[in-house]
Amino acid sequence: MDQEKVDTDYDVIVLGTGITECILSGLLSVDGKKVLHIDKQDHYGGESASVTLSQLYSKFKQNPPSKEDREGKFGKDRDWNVDLIPKFLMANGELTNILVHTDVTRYVDFKQVSGSYVFKQGKIYKVPANEVEAISSPLMGIFEKRRMKKFLEWISSYKEDDVPSHQGLDLDQNTMDEVYYKFGLGNSTKEFIGHSMALWTNDDYLQQPARPSYERILLYCQSVARYGKSPYLYPLYGLGELPQGFARLSAIYGGTYMLDTPIDEVVYADDGKFEAVKTKLGTFKAPVVIADPTYFPQKCKSTGQRVIRAICILNHPVPGTSSADSLQIIIPQSQVERKNDIYIAIVSDAHNVCSKGHYLAIISTIIETDKPHVELEPAFKILGPIEEKFMGIAELFEPKEDGFKDNVYLSRSYDASSHFETMTDDVKDIYFRVTGHPLVLKQRKDPEQE
Numbered sequence: 001m002d003q004e005k006v007d008t009d010y011d012v013i014v015l016g017t018g019i020t021e022c023i024l025s026g027l028l029s030v031d032g033k034k035v036l037h038i039d040k041q042d043h044y045g046g047e048s049a050s051v052t053l054s055q056l057y058s059k060f061k062q063n064p065p066s067k068e069d070r071e072g073k074f075g076k077d078r079d080w081n082v083d084l085i086p087k088f089l090m091a092n093g094e095l096t097n098i099l100v101h102t103d104v105t106r107y108v109d110f111k112q113v114s115g116s117y118v119f120k121q122g123k124i125y126k127v128p129a130n131e132v133e134a135i136s137s138p139l140m141g142i143f144e145k146r147r148m149k150k151f152l153e154w155i156s157s158y159k160e161d162d163v164p165s166h167q168g169l170d171l172d173q174n175t176m177d178e179v180y181y182k183f184g185l186g187n188s189t190k191e192f193i194g195h196s197m198a199l200w201t202n203d204d205y206l207q208q209p210a211r212p213s214y215e216r217i218l219l220y221c222q223s224v225a226r227y228g229k230s231p232y233l234y235p236l237y238g239l240g241e242l243p244q245g246f247a248r249l250s251a252i253y254g255g256t257y258m259l260d261t262p263i264d265e266v267v268y269a270d271d272g273k274f275e276a277v278k279t280k281l282g283t284f285k286a287p288v289v290i291a292d293p294t295y296f297p298q299k300c301k302s303t304g305q306r307v308i309r310a311i312c313i314l315n316h317p318v319p320g321t322s323s324a325d326s327l328q329i330i331i332p333q334s335q336v337e338r339k340n341d342i343y344i345a346i347v348s349d350a351h352n353v354c355s356k357g358h359y360l361a362i363i364s365t366i367i368e369t370d371k372p373h374v375e376l377e378p379a380f381k382i383l384g385p386i387e388e389k390f391m392g393i394a395e396l397f398e399p400k401e402d403g404f405k406d407n408v409y410l411s412r413s414y415d416a417s418s419h420f421e422t423m424t425d426d427v428k429d430i431y432f433r434v435t436g437h438p439l440v441l442k443q444r445k446d447p448e449q450e
Contacts, residue, residue, distance in 0.1 A: 006256070009285050010036040012434070013277060015263065016292035017243050018046030019420075020411040023095075023427050024290055026102055026246035027439065029253035036284055037250060038277070042260040044247060045084075046292055047394070048414055050240030050353070053080040056311065060390040073387070074313065075355030081238035082311060082353065084392070085414045086345040086362035087423075088113055088232035088328060091223040094424035094441075096233065099245075101441040107245040111351055113232035114324040118196040119331040120188065124320050124382060127196045129224045144189055151183040151193075155217050171211035179210045193217065195332040201341045201366065201417060202333055219421075232328060232419070238353045263295065274407040288434055290409045293397040299410060300397040307364055307416045308372040311390040312383060314359040318346055319384050325350035328418055329382060336378045340366040343418040344379050361386075364416045367393065402433060409434055 011033040014025040022044070025037045043049055054077050057064035064070070071077070089095050089110070099105050116127040120139065128134035134152075135145060159165045169179055180190045194200050198216040205213055223231030235241045247257060258281060267276040267283070276285040293300040317323040324346075331342040342365040349356050363379040372393060380386065399410035412426050431439045 006281065007034075007036075008282060010034045010256075011286060012036075012288045012290060013038065013284060013286040014290045015039070015277070015295040016046045016411075017041075017044045017247065017259070018292050018411065018414075019048045019239070019242050019246075020423055020427055020430075021046065021290060021292055022243035022246035022250070023098060023424075024430060024434075025255055026104065026249040026253075027098070027427075027431060028434070029250040029255040030102060031435070032253075035250055035255040036258070036286065037247065037255055038258045038261050038263065038279065038284075040260075040262040040295075044243045044259070045240045046243075046294075048083070048085045048239060048243070050081040050083050050238030052077045053082065056080070056082050056390055060311075060392060074358065079349075079355040080353065081240060082360060083239045083362065084311075085239070085309070086343075086364065087239065087414070087417070088234055088345060088419050090219055090231050090419050090421065091226040091233050092219055092231075093223065093419065093421055094428070095420040097441045098424065098427070098439075102246070102249055104242075104245040104249050107248050108241045109236045110233040111236055111326070112227050113230045113234050113326045113328065113347075115321065115327040116196065116230045116232065117321065117327055117329040118192060119329060119335055119378070119382065120192075121335070124318075124329055126321075127192070127230075129229055139192060140189055144186055147184050148189055148193075151180075151185060152221065154183070155214065156221060158214065169210070171214050172209050174210050175207050176210045176213045177206040179213075180206075191332050191334060195341055196330050197221075199330075199418065199421075202339055216421075230328070234326060234347060234351055236352050238351070266296075268406065272406055288407045288409065290411070290430060290434065292411050293399070293413060296408060296410055297397075299400055299408060301400050303396040303398050303413070305396045305415075306367045306372075307394050307396060308367050308376065309392050309394070310363040310373075310376050310379075311392075312361040312363065312380075312386045313354070313388040314361055314383060314385070315357060315387055316384060317348075317359060318361065318382065329379075330418070331378055331382075338365075338375070339368055340416070342376065342379050343416065344382065345418060358387075364418075366416050403430075404433070 012035050014021050014037045017039040025035045029035050117124045125139050128137045157165050197220040198213045261279050263277050265278040269275045274289045276283050325348045327346050329344040333341050344363050346361045348359045361383050396413040398412045403409035409430050428439050
C-alpha cells in the first residue's frame with residue numbers, strides 16, 4: 001500500500017475482522033462513515049475464521065501428519081473450510097435480516113440445514129418442523145401432542161393489542177413456567193420447547209418473564225415455516241464467508257482494509273478519549289474505535305465462563321439422521337446431568353467445507369468441571385467413529401465499560417450458543433452506542449420478490 005495515498009483521518013477505526021466487527025464496519029460504511037478496518041492477523045474472521053485442514057492441524061496439534069498422509073486421508077487442503085466457532089443462522093433471525101438489508105446476500109450463498117435433532121434418553125429424535133411431523137413424532141404421547149398444539153397455536157395467534165388472544169397470560173408478568181402450567185405441558189415437553197425451540201442453554205429461563213421465550217419460540221416457528229426442513233441456514237464455504245461479505249460491502253462504500261497490520265500503540269487525548277492507532281503503515285486518527293477483546297485486554301473482564309469446542313472429522317453421516325447432509329443436535333442439560341446444554345453442528349461436503357464423503361461435526365458447551373473433555377463424551381457417542389478430533393478451550397470476555405468515557409467500543413466473545421442471535425444483539429448494542437440511534441433495518445421482501 002503506497003503510504004502517500006493512505007488517508008490518516010477517519011470517522012471510525014475498527015480493529016479485528018471477526019463477524020461482529022465486520023458487520024459494524026459494513027453498516028457504518030453504508031451510513032456514510034469513513035471507516036478504516038485493521039486486523040493484526042493476515043486473514044479475515046478473527047476468532048470466528050474458517051480455516052483449511054493444514055491450518056487446523058498447526059493450530060491444534062503438536063505433531064501434524066505430513067502433507068502426503070493428510071491429503072491421502074482427507075483430500076486436498078483447499079477443499080476444507082472449517083469454522084473455528086460453529087453457528088447456524090436462523091432463517092428469520094436478525095443476522096439474516098442484516099444480510100438482506102445490506103445486500104451482502106449478493107456475495108454469500110446459503111444452503112438450508114436439513115434438520116434439527118434433540119437427544120432424549122439415549123437416542124436422538126428429529127425436532128418436528130411442522131404440525132404433521134409433530135403429530136407423528138415419538139417425542140410426545142397423544143394427549144401431550146394435543147396440548148403442545150394448543151400451546152403453539154397460542155404462540156402464533158398472540159397479538160399485543162388483542163386481549164382475548166393472550167388467554168389470560170401476561171408475557172411481562174407471568175414466568176415461562178406459569179405459561180407451561182397453563183397449557184398443562186409435562187416436563188419432557190417443557191425441556192423440548194425450552195431447549196430445542198427457544199434454544200436456551202440452561203433452565204434459568206423458567207423463572208423469568210415469558211416474553212423472551214415467547215419471542216424465541218416465535219422466531220423458531222417462523223424460521224422453520226420459511227423453508228421447511230429446519231430453521232437454520234448455513235453459508236457455502238463456511239462462516240468465514242460472512243466477514244468477507246461485509247468487508248466487501250464496506251469497501252464498496254469507501255471503507256479501507258489493512259490485514260496483517262499489528263497495532264504498535266493506541267494514542268489517547270488529554271481527556272482520556274481515543275485519538276489514534278500507530279502501525280507500521282503510519283498513524284491513523286479517528287474519534288471512535290471499535291474492537292474485539294484481544295485488542296484491549298485490559299478493558300475486558302472474563303464472564304467467568306469457558307467454552308470447550310471439539311471439531312470432529314467423520315467419514316460417515318451421523319447414525320439415526322437418515323443420512324442428513326447437515327443438522328444440529330441439542331443435548332439438553334438434564335439428559336446428561338449438566339447445567340448447560342451441549343450443541344453439535346454438523347455440515348458436510350454439500351456445503352463446500354470438506355472434501356467429498358466427509359462430515360464436520362463441531363461440539364460446543366460451557367465447561368462445568370475440571371475434566372472438560374469428559375463432558376463431551378455423550379456427544380462423541382452420538383457421532384459414531386471419529387477420524388480426527390481437534391479440541392480448543394476459550395475463555396469468554398466482555399467489556400468492563402460501555403465505551404462512552406474513552407470512545408473505545410468493544411465486542412463480546414462468541415458464546416456457546418448454536419446460532420447468531422446473541423452476536424447480533426451485541427452488534428445492535430454497539431451500533432446504538434456508537435451512533436446514538438438504533439439500527440433500523442429495511443423491510444424485508446418476500447423470497448419471491450428477492
